[in-house]
Amino acid sequence: MSLPALPPLARVREPRSRARRRFVPRCQVPDCRARACTAVSIELPAAWEASPTYTVLTVQVGACREHARELRRRSAVLIDARGDLHSLLAIVEAAADAELARQRRAPTG
Numbered sequence: 001m002s003l004p005a006l007p008p009l010a011r012v013r014e015p016r017s018r019a020r021r022r023f024v025p026r027c028q029v030p031d032c033r034a035r036a037c038t039a040v041s042i043e044l045p046a047a048w049e050a051s052p053t054y055t056v057l058t059v060q061v062g063a064c065r066e067h068a069r070e071l072r073r074r075s076a077v078l079i080d081a082r083g084d085l086h087s088l089l090a091i092v093e094a095a096a097d098a099e100l101a102r103q104r105r106a107p108t109g
């Protein structure tokens with residue numbers, strides 16, 4: 001009497017299946033498939049009103065070296081613009097008030 005041959009055992013960890021599970025962080029800029037090498041913190045102003053103070057929502061984005069530099073630069077420009085907004089609106093308002101006062105003084109024809 002002989003024992004029946006056993007079917008070969010399935011390998012639990014095939015090299016291919018292991019490679020499929022490996023996570024490679026990619027740059028979050030669309031169309032860039034480079035490996036993300038750093039996390040960039042981006043501060044987004046919560047409101048664009050005339051107030052001199054404001055809150056930000058900070059998000060972190062994985063990016064490649066090239067896009068990390070660009071994201072940091074653009075994020076800084078955005079925060080600078082939000083910081084300048086109050087002063088710029090005050091200048092525009094003062095100019096509009098001066099123009100309105102000039103029109104009221106001018107004789108109407």
Ligand SMILES: [Zn+2]
Nearest residue numbers: 027032064067
């Ligand atoms: Zn990139």
